[in-house]
Amino acid sequence: MDYLDALESKSICVIREAYQKFKGRTGMLWSVGKDSTTLLCLVRKAFFGKIPFPVIHIDTGYKFPEMYEFRDRLAKEWGFEVIVARNEEQLACGMGPDQGAKLDCCTELKTNALKQLIDREGFQAILLGIRRDEHGIRAKERYFSPRDSQFQWDYEHQPAELWDQYNSFLNESEHYRVHPILHFTELDIWRYIQREKLPLVDLYLSRQGHRYRSIGCVPCCSPVASPAASIEEIIEELQLTTESERAGRAQDKENLYTMQKLRSLGYM
């Protein structure tokens, strides 16, 4: 079995385990980016072409127009339903990245939008496309990570996780974050996308000398200078770079522990 097959198999086992344990109370977050689109592809494989649970898009209203277009197109092509979660109340109040700290904006438009959805729909497991190599904090994640009723990540007391035995014990109003692609690196993702010929938002490809390495909300993402206009070129470029992927993300720059705070507040 080759290396990408091994990564894929591990992910598929985690996905099936989550569904086996939480059945109809399972959902997955799809940001429309490369990682969660890879996750979506793996979910499809795990269930022989079907996606048996809701696919959730957390819409801050500030995403790139290309992302909305891609979202609707792929949903139609692969035949799955997307639940769009928006914090309408805060959006109506004009919440945005210019209103106070960026941390507040992420908290309201992402974390709280998800909170409202989980409360409403009663999800017990949410699949997320995060990876260990994204950030020092993410390097400490488990595959199955319990979150309490306040959405807090009790990272000082994470349960043991070994030999593919995933913790799934739920206290009242808790839920699990499940991370099926935790072991993929950024380069692995691109190699997998290449092998599987996955459809992708073209913001990742270079236009006029710039491309996005990581996409999210328009005001908080900056492109990097890069001539890589194809997946092959991106793979080549990544093997040489010493810049990290999130370098273009505003969130990580505000404060050293912003990521930890966002994570502990339940941000994905």
Added chain:
Amino acid sequence: MRPFPIVITGHVDHGKSTLIGRLLYDTGALQADRLAEMRQSSQDAGKASEFAFVLDAFEEERARGITIDTSQIYFTSARRPYVIIDAPGHREFIRNMLTGASYADAAVLMVDAVEGICPQTRRHAKLLALVGIKDICVLINKLDQAGYDRARYLEVAAQVRDLFAEFSGTPFAIIPISALTGENVASRAREGGLSWYYGPCFLEALDAIDTPAIEERPFRFAVQDVYQHEDGAVLVGKVDSGRLATGDQVAVWPAGAAARVRAIAKYPAPDVGAASYGDAVGLFLDLDRVPARGEVVAGEPAPETVSLFGATIFWFADCYVSGRPVVIRCATQAVAGRIELLKVYDPAAPDEELDPESLNIGEMARCRIRTDAPLVIDPFASVPELGRFVIECDGVPAGAGIVA
């Protein structure tokens, strides 16, 4: 190429996190912004560059100067890619150390040259042996603090050999280093205090470990779930051991009913014809009954079906009192049972025999486990995936064990 997973273990403060930070830094593998972040956070804490902060990313870890949870970081040497797993050295975080070690094929055991062997050095060495990690590289660290004293290095190295002899092991290298200065980490320190040492540096030793070959083992596939498919029931799971081909004769345990493999599905292919170790596949069997999660599809020689078996266990939760009900999780099986403790000991002080009625965090025991329903197992040495298990107490993983 699959990154080679290696876990860094040892007593608290012996320099594990520093070693990894240093290795990444000296080989230029540290991404620019991670390096800047490490510098900034060290400065904020009023320290010179604290290499441990590359791994110790939690605010609490940096404030307290300790590692609380295990983390993984990727690194590529001239020979191959690695995933380096940092582990905490406190007894109270031993579950996190074990979590990290469970992913590793090889290990480093760090020993402070000044302090010598400490309780967690012993505990970690025994635990690595228990989970079957055979390739262990010992680093005698902080030689700078020990005045680069060769006699001290030899003394600690002898203690290390004695420790390994307790479980019939041998470290494949014992290297004097300074994680702080980087001597003998990524390159040999030919000049300066360690010039009396002629052996390989840490990175060379690491690159010399051969990737363990996947051994030929009997076929095992623990059913994870069953889906209704247009072609009938499909059993999903991963190949826990061995290999399988379409048309093979297998048996489904614990009943032992014979069956033939009709197809091995891997979407979008309806039949890939064969599957090997680690493959997540769907099996279509010719069998008049649909098996359930926890049943084990197996080849020859057959696994054992038991409701009483001997084991060595390791406890990483709060106190366990004899007789309390537990759940044994082995592959996809989950069975209620009870532990009959025979001999309880602290791997950090193996000569003392402890109260056989209770188990505390960090202790090990020889025991018998009695289950309410049959369990399909193998000896750990022949099929690791069915020879090891996690013990759950009140819904939470509390211990781990090996079928003996």
